[in-house]
Amino acid sequence: NAGVTQTPKFQVLKTGQSMTLQCAQDMNHNSMYWYRQDPGMGLRLIYYSASEGTTDKGEVPNGYNVSRLNKREFSLRLESAAPSQTSVYFCASSANRDSEQYFGPGTRLTVT
């Protein structure tokens, strides 16, 4: 099993550009999450999906949208990228909302 996979691994955007970060899991998990990791701030939850067909805002949702495409896939979209969105983005999944979360390898995004 690949576990949680994320694409791309690296991305450079110009201010105002849009892009979608992809996440997929092959563990048949119900819940999926998007975090951003910034130096000195730890990981902060952007959005999560407790189950297929549902999404909810986390701590820092502004400037992002998500889509739970199916049980396996959970994408994160930046409609108009800003330099403040320069970060490392992690996707995670868990069997259910009370279970251990498994993390993907991360996407390093730079917005210039």
Place this chain on the structure above:
Amino acid sequence: AQRVTQPEKLLSVFKGAPVELKCNYSYSGSPELFWYVQYSRQRLQLLLRHISRESIKGFTADLNKGETSFHLKKPFAQEEDSAMYYCALKPNQGGKLIFGQGTELSVKP
């Protein structure tokens, strides 16, 4: 407010020395507490959780509800322990993890 605080950004020790990574939390209920570790160029992974009361790679952590702390300890640090460590809290309603700022542990030879 729900909050996790790791007061040390960087902790540097010599191999064989004891290590303690501090974690304090703010939460009014009975949370679940976790330690996650991220080795260089690897993904974040669960190290241990307080409810399991186990020792992983020689690390232990005890939940102290009176002091609202969940410090991570190891009696003899190894070079391979060098990594970024995150303390995290899950409120008792489940789901969302709240992470601390992280502590980078550097174990020197």
